[in-house]
Amino acid sequence: MPKSGNFWDKHAEKYAKHPIKDMQSYNQTMDRTKAHLSTDDSVLEIGCGTGSTALLLAGSVEQITAYDTSAKMIDIANAKAKDQQALNVAFAKGTLFDDTLGEKSFNVVMAFNLLHLLEDMPSAIRRVNALLKPDGLFISKTVCMAGQSWVWPIVLPIMQFLRLAPFVRFLTTDELEGSITNEGFEIIETGDYPASPPSRFIVAKKT
Numbered sequence: 001m002p003k004s005g006n007f008w009d010k011h012a013e014k015y016a017k018h019p020i021k022d023m024q025s026y027n028q029t030m031d032r033t034k035a036h037l038s039t040d041d042s043v044l045e046i047g048c049g050t051g052s053t054a055l056l057l058a059g060s061v062e063q064i065t066a067y068d069t070s071a072k073m074i075d076i077a078n079a080k081a082k083d084q085q086a087l088n089v090a091f092a093k094g095t096l097f098d099d100t101l102g103e104k105s106f107n108v109v110m111a112f113n114l115l116h117l118l119e120d121m122p123s124a125i126r127r128v129n130a131l132l133k134p135d136g137l138f139i140s141k142t143v144c145m146a147g148q149s150w151v152w153p154i155v156l157p158i159m160q161f162l163r164l165a166p167f168v169r170f171l172t173t174d175e176l177e178g179s180i181t182n183e184g185f186e187i188i189e190t191g192d193y194p195a196s197p198p199s200r201f202i203v204a205k206k207t
């Protein structure tokens with residue numbers, strides 16, 4: 001369990017109630033994601049949170065497996081799936097590295113608002129590559145905070161010390177894209193939704 005695991009359990013209910021801050025950027029992200037999905041795709045979403053995105057995309061694919069390390073997030077996601085009678089979405093507590101996930105078994109792996117929270121991002125991206133079928137897609141969106149403000153680098157460590165914030169990496173968009181291409185991907189689409197601070201949407205194809 002990553003050190004931030006308890007943080008997300010504690011904040012799951014608040015996270016679920018919180019409306020999406022920037023609906024326009026969310027809709028752009030979903031529209032561009034859907035453009036790469038097809039109804040025979042088997043999809044993995046990692047860091048699915050309370051499941052809204054997986055449930056929204058379920059109609060565009062054959063099946064979605066959605067994992068999160070927080071049991072509380074998964075409880076909320078399962079309740080929503082039951083309400084919506086979503087039959088092709090399977091939520092479970094877990095990480096990318098679980099043995100239950102077979103290598104070369106997904107057409108698409110998605111990670112929204114997750115990569116900057118991972119303590120070992122390169123290993124995670126390497127594992128995404130291994131889980132994808134040949135030519136599979138890794139679709140992600142990641143906030144890139146490096147150089148954006150002098151406030152966060154000072155405030156965040158204090159919040160982390162007080163356990164009010166999880167582990168967060170301050171990435172540049174170049175660093176993020178380099179980490180993805182280094183692990184055997186070709187980037188085929190990017191966008192910033194929103195532009196500031198850049199929340200970089202990346203579609204990368206397994207090479």
Ligand SMILES: C[S@@+](CC[C@H](N)C(=O)[O-])C[C@H]1O[C@@H](n2cnc3c(N)ncnc32)[C@H](O)[C@@H]1O
Nearest residue numbers: 002008046047048049068069070073095112113
């Ligand atoms: C910022 S939230 C994003 C949730 C959702 N993807 C979204 O965009 O709203 C990050 C989520 O990632 C989960 N998480 C953190 N580290 C993880 C890991 N190593 N594996 C899987 N999930 C993780 C947290 O529990 C949390 O639900």
